[in-house]
Amino acid sequence: MxxxxxxxxxxxxxxxxxxxxxxxASELIFKNEAVAVAALVIASIIGVVPIAIQAYQALRVKxxxxxxxxxxxxxxxxxxxxxxxxxxxxxxxxxGAYLEQRTLNKTRSAIKELTEMAPxxxxxxxxxGEFEEVEVDEVDVGDVLLVKTGAKIPVDxxxxxxxxxxxxxxxxxxxxxxxxxxxxxxxxxxxxDNGTIQIVADRVGEDTTFGKIIELVEEAQDSKxxxxxxxDRFSKYYTPAVLVLGIIVWLVSRDIELAITILVLGCPGAxxxxxxxxxxxxxxxxxxxxxxxxGSEVIGDFSRVETMVFDKTGTLTVGNPAVVDKKYFGDxxxxxLGFLASVERESDHPLGKAILTDIGETTFSPVENTEVIxxxxxxxxxxxxxxxxxxxxxxxxxxxxxxxEARAAIAEFENQxxxxxxxxxxxxxxxxxxxxxxxxxxxxxxxxxxxxxxxxNLVMLSGDNQRTVDxxxxxxxxxxxxxxxxxxxxxxxxxxLIDAGQIVAFVGDGxxxxxxxxxxxxxxxxxxxxxxxxxTSDVVLMNSDFSRLPHALGLAKATARNMKQNIxxxxxxxxxxxxxxxxxxxxxxxxxxxxxxxxxxxxxxNGMRLLRYKLR
Amino acid sequence: MKKATIQLDTLTCPSCxxxxxxxxxxxxxxxxxxxxxxxxxxxxxxxxxxxxxxVADVEKAITALGYDVKKTQVK
Numbered sequence: 001m002x003x004x005x006x007x008x009x010x011x012x013x014x015x016x017x018x019x020x021x022x023x024x025a026s027e028l029i030f031k032n033e034a035v036a037v038a039a040l041v042i043a044s045i046i047g048v049v050p051i052a053i054q055a056y057q058a059l060r061v062k063x064x065x066x067x068x069x070x071x072x073x074x075x076x077x078x079x080x081x082x083x084x085x086x087x088x089x090x091x092x093x094x095x096g097a098y099l100e101q102r103t104l105n106k107t108r109s110a111i112k113e114l115t116e117m118a119p120x121x122x123x124x125x126x127x128x129g130e131f132e133e134v135e136v137d138e139v140d141v142g143d144v145l146l147v148k149t150g151a152k153i154p155v156d157x158x159x160x161x162x163x164x165x166x167x168x169x170x171x172x173x174x175x176x177x178x179x180x181x182x183x184x185x186x187x188x189x190x191x192x193d194n195g196t197i198q199i200v201a202d203r204v205g206e207d208t209t210f211g212k213i214i215e216l217v218e219e220a221q222d223s224k225x226x227x228x229x230x231x232d233r234f235s236k237y238y239t240p241a242v243l244v245l246g247i248i249v250w251l252v253s254r255d256i257e258l259a260i261t262i263l264v265l266g267c268p269g270a271x272x273x274x275x276x277x278x279x280x281x282x283x284x285x286x287x288x289x290x291x292x293x294x295g296s297e298v299i300g301d302f303s304r305v306e307t308m309v310f311d312k313t314g315t316l317t318v319g320n321p322a323v324v325d326k327k328y329f330g331d332x333x334x335x336x337l338g339f340l341a342s343v344e345r346e347s348d349h350p351l352g353k354a355i356l357t358d359i360g361e362t363t364f365s366p367v368e369n370t371e372v373i374x375x376x377x378x379x380x381x382x383x384x385x386x387x388x389x390x391x392x393x394x395x396x397x398x399x400x401x402x403x404x405e406a407r408a409a410i411a412e413f414e415n416q417x418x419x420x421x422x423x424x425x426x427x428x429x430x431x432x433x434x435x436x437x438x439x440x441x442x443x444x445x446x447x448x449x450x451x452x453x454x455x456x457n458l459v460m461l462s463g464d465n466q467r468t469v470d471x472x473x474x475x476x477x478x479x480x481x482x483x484x485x486x487x488x489x490x491x492x493x494x495x496x497l498i499d500a501g502q503i504v505a506f507v508g509d510g511x512x513x514x515x516x517x518x519x520x521x522x523x524x525x526x527x528x529x530x531x532x533x534x535x536t537s538d539v540v541l542m543n544s545d546f547s548r549l550p551h552a553l554g555l556a557k558a559t560a561r562n563m564k565q566n567i568x569x570x571x572x573x574x575x576x577x578x579x580x581x582x583x584x585x586x587x588x589x590x591x592x593x594x595x596x597x598x599x600x601x602x603x604x605x606n607g608m609r610l611l612r613y614k615l616r
Numbered sequence: 617m618k619k620a621t622i623q624l625d626t627l628t629c630p631s632c633x634x635x636x637x638x639x640x641x642x643x644x645x646x647x648x649x650x651x652x653x654x655x656x657x658x659x660x661x662x663x664x665x666x667x668x669x670x671v672a673d674v675e676k677a678i679t680a681l682g683y684d685v686k687k688t689q690v691k
Contacts, residue, residue, distance in 0.1 A: 002682065003679075003682060006682045053682070054682065057635065057680075057681045057682060058631070058635050061635055061638040061639045061642060061681070062638055063631065063634050063635050063638055065631040065634070065635065066629075066631055067631070097628065097629065100628055100629070101626065101628040104626070104628050105626060108626075108656055111656070111657075137689075218654070218657045218659070219654075221654075221656040221657060222654035222655055222656050222657055236634065239631075272631070273629075276655055276656060279656070280656040
């Protein structure tokens with residue numbers, strides 16, 4: 001019975017609303033007092049029933065909820081025969097709850113879209129050799145699954161047979177399909193655009209990358225900041241306190257009307273709901289833009305960040321060194337390039353890969369008598385030619401003459417922050433290459449946006465030598481840049497900044513920066529979503545997309561602002577109403593309830609603005 | 617000890633959270649400190665002794681308060 005009534009709450013609201021209109025119409029237009037009273041009495045009674053049921057359920061578990069206050073107030077109004085008030089208050093309360101539900105669903109929509117992308121079923125290979133559709137919960141590690149075109153990959157796994165292209169936007173934010181073949185890894189929640197594949201399950205359910213992301217976002221939207229926990233504690237005692245206040249007022253003044261007005265005005269409505277709606281809308285906006293913000297505490301800290309510390313390699317720079325400058329000397333360059341490629345093909349030096357990529361197709365020749373000169377380079381003989389590949393020191397040691405032109409080029413390349421690779425054939429300099437890790441496109445503009453958002457210091461830390469670091473720093477216009485830093489030096493540096501009282505964010509790829517990520521006030525991981533970084537950090541930029549960083553900071557600031565506005569609105573409304581009760585003539589229950597419900601809607605709508613937030 | 621996650625119909629009033637929390641905490645064999653009711657995701661999470669308490673009883677207690685249970689996971 002109780003459940004039936006509660007499930008018909010919307011219809012009850014509607015009927016009660018119609019009755020109130022009938023009541024007022026018959027009183028004001030038809031001057032029919034009897035019909036008016038009857039209509040309002042019925043409206044009050046049917047309206048108060050669902051509220052009273054909720055109040056009763058709350059009291060049973062020892063909670064003095066708003067329902068309790070409203071029920072007592074309505075009964076009180078009934079008792080002093082103020083049926084207009086009792087009818088309007090119940091209607092407004094019910095109608096307000098209905099609107100709250102509708103608008104709240106909107107604020108939660110962004111996160112819901114994400115969680116609904118979770119796969120639900122899978123085609124599993126059964127013992128009889130046939131594939132059968134099962135719920136995704138029933139898939140275990142090691143099961144073989146069939147995925148057809150257009151279907152979602154149900155678990156994290158490895159492709160056994162078949163090939164296809166997969167849209168991994170749900171994991172990486174990258175919408176270009178990635179082609180997969182035997183042995184490729186596939187991720188739960190991504191979509192097979194075309195092809196048919198069989199996969200073996202490696203991780204299932206909450207252990208999958210997608211499962212982790214969902215869990216993280218779900219926890220984030222409900223994680224509470226210190227201020228929120230305070231509001232929660234406060235409201236636990238606030239509602240009973242309002243009840244006590246109402247009773248005291250009644251005992252002292254013997255004025256039931258005043259007492260029940262206080263009960264209605266004291267409802268805490270907007271205060272408890274204000275911060276959670278900002279939080280869920282802000283985090284939802286982030287999730288849509290490939291930014292995971294881990295809860296309102298993080299949002300608060302992030303919004304006040306003063307210093308941002310960046311790892312260089314892989315964060316500000318692309319992470320793959322490439323040949324960016326080169327100069328040839330003399331003739332037979334084609335042959336020299338072939339020799340260089342042949343030598344580099346056999347070395348595992350990190351610059352070697354960049355050089356091979358740059359040279360591309362060439363004629364490889366057998367390499368003999370290879371000799372690695374420590375701190376210099378490589379000497380070898382290729383096709384009866386002696387070949388030396390390495391730095392300037394090696395050339396000087398080998399007696400390779402460097403003319404004016406070569407020396408000028410070397411100086412210029414070095415000034416640009418390049419590592420130099422010189423190639424000499426038979427004691428004659430042929431090729432000079434400058435290899436360098438390039439700055440990510442757009443980083444400079446993004447850093448400018450961060451400054452505009454109020455970040456005072458932009459600091460870069462790197463394991464590279466100071467000269468390379470200085471070049472990058474100068475190009476990007478950073479506040480400070482330090483080279484030759486080991487991971488522990490980086491975290492020590494961050495600790496120093498925090499001890500000096502700064503609010504510090506660290507941005508890194510999370511591979512070897514976990515200590516710094518954990519130590520900084522806000523750890524921001526540039527991860528494709530697969531790393532431990534997700535767990536240690538406070539903010540994750542999906543798909544390592546640096547350009548999301550300004551949006552993330554702007555969003556955090558907007559969300560923190562939004563929370564403050566909502567608290568201000570809520571507290572302001574309560575103060576306004578209380579002042580109205582004591583200092584004015586016109587304040588009554590209905591106006592109080594109207595203002596309350598309106599304030600709740602205002603904070604929800606205010607929170608909803610965050611869903612559309614964009615960095616200008 | 618097992619961990620249960622109960623997905624409810626959308627929660628809309630923060631005072632519902634307190635009601636559900638108190639109701640679940642009041643049950644025997646539920647780890648009191650583990651009970652958390654998540655307002656935005658409309659979920660209840662708690663640890664309980666699965667030998668002495670069936671998760672269906674917790675569901676019943678929540679349903680009695682007027683909140684529909686959509687899905688329950690125990691592990």
